[in-house]
Amino acid sequence: xxxxxxxxxxxxxxxxxxxxxxxxxxxxxxxxxxxxxxxxxxxxxxxxxxxxxxxxxxxxxxxxxxxxxxxxxxxxxxxxxxxxxxxxxxxxxxxxxxxxxxxxxxxxxxxxxxxxxxxxxxxxxxxxxxxxxxxxxxxxxxxxxxxxxxxxxxxxxxxxxxxxxxxxxxxxxxxxxxxxxxxxxxxxxxxxxxxxxxxxxxxxxxxxxxxxxxxxxxxxxxxxxxxxxxxxxxxxxxxxxxxxxxxxxxxxxxxxxxxxxxxxxxxxxxxxxxxxxxxxxxxxxxxxxxxxxxxxxxxx
Numbered sequence: 001x002x003x004x005x006x007x008x009x010x011x012x013x014x015x016x017x018x019x020x021x022x023x024x025x026x027x028x029x030x031x032x033x034x035x036x037x038x039x040x041x042x043x044x045x046x047x048x049x050x051x052x053x054x055x056x057x058x059x060x061x062x063x064x065x066x067x068x069x070x071x072x073x074x075x076x077x078x079x080x081x082x083x084x085x086x087x088x089x090x091x092x093x094x095x096x097x098x099x100x101x102x103x104x105x106x107x108x109x110x111x112x113x114x115x116x117x118x119x120x121x122x123x124x125x126x127x128x129x130x131x132x133x134x135x136x137x138x139x140x141x142x143x144x145x146x147x148x149x150x151x152x153x154x155x156x157x158x159x160x161x162x163x164x165x166x167x168x169x170x171x172x173x174x175x176x177x178x179x180x181x182x183x184x185x186x187x188x189x190x191x192x193x194x195x196x197x198x199x200x201x202x203x204x205x206x207x208x209x210x211x212x213x214x215x216x217x218x219x220x221x222x223x224x225x226x227x228x229x230x231x232x233x234x235x236x237x238x239x240x241x242x243x244x245x246x247x248x249x250x251x252x253x254x255x256x257x258x259x260x261x262x263x264x265x266x267x268x269x270x271x272x273x274x275x276x277x278x279x280x281x282x283x284x285x286x287x288x289x290x291x292x293x294x295x296x297x298x299x300x
Contacts, residue, residue, distance in 0.1 A: 030064060037241040040208055047207040048074060048140045051120035051133070054214065057234050058119055070121045074137070077103065078144030088163030089179075091147045092170075095138055096177025103127065105134055107174035115231070118218050132158035132214055134173035150204035154185060155215055156192030158205075165204055200296040208242050215239045219252075229259055247276065251288065258295045265293040 036053040039045055052070055057063040077099065085094045099105045104127040107117075111129060116122035120136060123129035129137075135158045142149035142160070150161050152170065159180060162169045168203055170180035180188075186197045205213075215235045222232035236253045239245050251273045257266030270292035277285035 011053055012145055023202065030056070032243065033238070036238060040211070040242050045207040047136060047210060048120065049215065050207060050211045051136055054211065054218075054238060055119035055121045057238060058115065058218075058231070062121065070124050073124050074140045075144060077137075077141045081141065081147075082147035083094055085145070085147070088148070088161075088167070088169035090179065091142065091149070091162045092179050093149075095142055096171060096179070099138060099141065099173070100178075102177030105129075105137055105173065106176040107131060107134055115218070118221075130158075131172070131174040132210065132216060132217070135160050136205065136210065136214075138171070138173045138177070151210055152202065153190055153205045153209065154192070154201055157188055158210075158213070159185075161204070166209060168202070208244060212239055212242055213243060226259075232256055233260065247273075254292075258298075263295045263298050267292040 001154070028180055032053050036050065036057065039049050039053065048071065052067045053114055056067060080098055080102075082094050085091055105123075106127070107129060111117040114128075116126060117129045118133060120133060123133045123137060132151075132153075138160045139151055142162070149164050150165060152159050152161050152165075157172075157174070159170050159172050162171070168182045168185065170185060172180055174176045185202075189195070189197045189201060213268075215238055217253075218235040219232055219239070222228045222235065225231075233256045236256060239249050240253065250269060254266045254269035254273060257269065259266075270288050274285040274288040274292070277288060
């Protein structure tokens, strides 16, 4: 089961606005995108805040009060973690009992078809979500409780680890916090990729990397639903606000703009991207220029 390209719902009130605008295209109110950009580029980006701002851009009904309530819920859950918990295995047991069993945070297959499964404020309400969002809940609750916790972005499935990353004390929040061994991780990777576990896969994920992976999931969901190009557009645009992102996302944004009828802006961005590509793939750059020309021609 993979968390790349999953999550979302085919209908509902979730939408998006233009690049650099406020939350979900609202004229007034908080500028969620600006806040996202500022947080993403801060010295120590706050994972919960970034995830909640993704939800604020996604859902025009979200208010600052909703974000505050989500933070309060994370604080409340952290306050329920037994005081004096020590050792990686003890942390896994304590969080599994609290979050997995008492509070009911876990995943089901249907969650892969819902946009809410990628939005932290909704996951906190529903107690359901993609592996990476459930892992975010674990990370934020454990961090607040003082646990030595980190996120681990294995291919196809996100999990959490406690203690020394070299010792692989892992838990799977999607399975309610089931403890995982090194062998479990190897089998998971083999099932997702057909290859052996590479040591580079075991590096703890940074907050911006986690958020980029969440946005990748949202983009992949929207790509399978052409009628939700609005969702694809804001997900790409938030990705571009992160300090590190694939350069090709700029071309993806240009394609989305053309798809949504903004031919001139899309063509201009294609041409700008082609200029970048000239130095590495001249033939690809020329193809992109031809697509830009075709986009401009659609105005005639």
